[in-house]
Amino acid sequence: YLEKRYQWGPESVTKKLKESEEFITPQALKAFQGAVVNIAKFSTEKIVSQKVYPEKIEVDLKKSTALITGERVTSIQGLKAAGNLKLELTFESGPRTTNNPWGLYISKEREE
Numbered sequence: 639y640l641e642k643r644y645q646w647g648p649e650s651v652t653k654k655l656k657e658s659e660e661f662i663t664p665q666a667l668k669a670f671q672g673a674v675v676n677i678a679k680f681s682t683e684k685i686v687s688q689k690v691y692p693e694k695i696e697v698d699l700k701k702s703t704a705l706i707t708g709e710r711v712t713s714i715q716g717l718k719a720a721g722n723l724k725l726e727l728t729f730e731s732g733p734r735t736t737n738n739p740w741g742l743y744i745s746k747e748r749e750e
Contacts, residue, residue, distance in 0.1 A: 639727075639744060640690060640706065647687035652678045660737040663730060663745040687713045690723050703728050724750040 642658035655674045662670045680686060693708040703726055710723040728746040735741075 640692060644688060644690040644710070644723075646681065648682050648685050651681040651686075657737075660735070661742070661744050663732070663743045666745050685715045692723065701728075702730060726750075 639658060639661040642654045642661070646654040655678055658674075659667060659670065681688075689711050691709040691711070692706050694706070696705045697703070698705075706723065706725045706727070708723045709720055711718055711720050713719075726748045727744050728748075729742050730745055732738075732741050732743045
């Protein structure tokens with residue numbers, strides 16, 4: 639999910655974000671699509687790319703959350719900036735598919 643949702647360039651952002659939908663719960667899909675349409679538009683227009691480097695992933699099965707911390711590198715028209723990544727994903731189990739063989743689906747994501 640991280641690779642598809644958070645690692646893209648202006649030429650691949652729309653395709654990658656569309657592929658990340660395979661990991662979103664049906665209930666959260668419409669909100670997700672509404673949020674990422676602006677990301678794709680901005681990335682394409684301003685020549686933005688992003689890459690994340692997760693350092694630590696803490697999974698809490700009781701809360702059904704994964705806390706991911708690490709670094710994020712964003713490039714806007716060739717100028718690079720690095721920042722901290724702190725992302726909390728809430729997940730649930732669902733059907734296993736060819737594109738999501740783990741059967742884990744994101745129902746909520748929160749960035750700090």
